[in-house]
Amino acid sequence: GAVVSQHPSWVICKSGTSVKIECRSLDFQATTMFWYRQFPKQSLMLMATSNEGSKATYEQGVEKDKFLINHASLTLSTLTVTSAHPEDSSFYICSVHGRGSYEQYFGPGTRLTVT
Amino acid sequence: DAKTTQPPSMDCAEGRAANLPCNHSTISGNEYVYWYRQIHSQGPQYIIHGLKNNETNEMASLIITEDRKSSTLILPHATLRDTAVYYCLHRGSTLGRLYFGRGTQLTVWP
Numbered sequence: 001g002a003v004v005s006q007h008p009s010w011v012i013c014k015s016g017t018s019v020k021i022e023c024r025s026l027d028f029q030a031t032t033m034f035w036y037r038q039f040p041k042q043s044l045m046l047m048a049t050s051n052e053g054s055k056a057t058y059e060q061g062v063e064k065d066k067f068l069i070n071h072a073s074l075t076l077s078t079l080t081v082t083s084a085h086p087e088d089s090s091f092y093i094c095s096v097h098g099r100g101s102y103e104q105y106f107g108p109g110t111r112l113t114v115t
Numbered sequence: 116d117a118k119t120t121q122p123p124s125m126d127c128a129e130g131r132a133a134n135l136p137c138n139h140s141t142i143s144g145n146e147y148v149y150w151y152r153q154i155h156s157q158g159p160q161y162i163i164h165g166l167k168n169n170e171t172n173e174m175a176s177l178i179i180t181e182d183r184k185s186s187t188l189i190l191p192h193a194t195l196r197d198t199a200v201y202y203c204l205h206r207g208s209t210l211g212r213l214y215f216g217r218g219t220q221l222t223v224w225p
Contacts, residue, residue, distance in 0.1 A: 004158070034212070043202070044159065044215040093158050095213075104213060106151075106158035 003027050004096050006107040013114055015085055021110045023077045023094030028105070030096035033077040035069060038091040038109075050077050084114045118142075119203045124220040127197075133190040135219050137203030140184040146206050148179060149213065150188045152199040152221075159202065159215075162188065193223045 003026040013019050023033060031052045036044040048069050050056040056069035068080040081088055093109040120138040127133040139148060147166050151159040163170055163177045165186070170177045176189040190197055202218040 006158075036215075043217050044153075046212060046214060049212060091156070095158075103161055103164070104149075105161060109156070109158045111156075 004094065004105050004107040006092075006094060006110050008110060009108065010111040011113070013084055013112070015114055016083055018080055018082045019084055019112060021079045021081070021092055021094075021112070023079070023096070023107050025075045025096045025105075028096060029074040030077075031074065032097040033071055034095045034097070034104070035067070035077075035079050036093045036095065038093060044093060047079075081112065084112070086114045088112065089114045118214070119205065119216050121201070121203055121216060121219045123217060124222070127190075127193045127221060127223050129195060129223055129225050130192055133188075133193040133197065133221060133223070135188040135190075135201050135203075135221065136185065137188070138185045139203065139205050142183055142205045144183075148177070148183075148186050149204045149206070150175070150177065150201065151204070151213075151215075152197075152201045153218070154199045162201075193221075195223050195225065197221065198223045 005024045007022045011019055033050045035047045037047050038044045046059050047062045048056045048058045050069050050071040058064045066082055071077045091109050091111050095104050095106040097104045118141045147164050149164040150162040153159045162174050163172055165177045165179050179186045200218040200220050202215050204213050
């Protein structure tokens, strides 16, 4: 399967600052990338879908101005949490999907803690 | 939105087969059934997927009922490393989107 990396693996930031999380598809051209969020002891919640060459599509209830997504290339997507607050503390996971593929591969996740 | 139903937890003895059920009665005719698992604090790992025929790979077997309203994931010889949350999903209306339900916490004990 495809190898997906995320950077950083964990980050601690102060309230009010912005944090950028990178998702890279190392050996797979990802025409579509997805961002999920997972709170402790809960399931993954899809935040947004990012397609190559177009703007991200956000799920209902997810603020697009707070969670900025840039699908820079077929191998890189970034999620920026702007003006982070403690309630944004969560496990953020990206996944990649290739054209014509039925499989979706997930990154290892990024643990964000906002103090 | 997640449209599958799974038992919240199951136990299995090491070396025995683990059979994880899933109900997906609202699945559409062209939707695949997917299974993923998530070990604590890691990203989900793809296990297997199928449309209507039974499938087998090096990790597991997938048995889909003839009416496609339910399926069973079989880990033939469970090990301690198989302890994880197992998610059954079927693809949403838009290609690629996966909506996760609560999954089944499988605990394999020695």
